[in-house]
Amino acid sequence: MKFKEISLKGKYIIDAKIELLTGLHVGTAGNSLDIGGVDNPVIKDAMGKPYIPGSSLKGKLRSLMEFYNNKLVPNQVVYTVEPKNDDKENKERAKSGIRMHLCNDENCEVCNLFGRNHGNHKVIINNNGDTDDLNLEDVIQPTRLIVRDASLDESSITKEMQDNMDFDYTEVKFENNLDRITSAANPRQTERVPAGAKFNCSFVINVYNDDNDTYLKEFLTALKLLEDDYLGGQGSRGYGQVKFKDIVIRFRDDNYYKQGQEDKKMYEYKELSEVKF
């Protein structure tokens, strides 16, 4: 096993607001039904307030960067969940596996920023879907990006919004699947956090060796891509359009952690369109 020296040069701390331009639905795992609640509830903290799990936000940013950087090609896609046996034999309709980008290229901007899940992975090596073992031993490093859970900014829910909402923090929307022949509708409720709500989000990017601001730039690109995509479910039907606002980027190194000095404010943007590197 090789060893590669890693030295931590500091941390970028990025704080921002996520403003919802349309209703957001981040669902709960499984299909839990809260008592007196709706069919399809949003995820909430122990106080009953909706929040955006860091894992949802990070997963979305990563998938956008995988597409953007053309990483979904043979030898660079693994099964994080392997297909069930029936599907393995019939690769044409392999429905049960979960695929994502993961690679052992030590210069990969996506894996270096978002991390490599060590363990055994099957890498897809050709367009037939044949797989091989992926060896990550030489490229494993601590993940650079940490995404915190984003909490609801309660002050963003105005009295006026509340008057039009079904619950304290959320609205309920009916979605219809129309029968194409009879036009009969099959309404289903979906709970969402309304447009106009804001969440406080926070990120950490660890800076190693000669990284400088390489991964900070990659990260800001990912945020821009998210604004032209969506967060949560039903995005192709209008849900989950978001905008990042009041972005503040600080840098913390020994001066902060050891000497107790204030961290350095490096950049401040009202919105992402002001970001120019």
Ligand SMILES: [Zn+2]
């Ligand atoms: Zn990679």
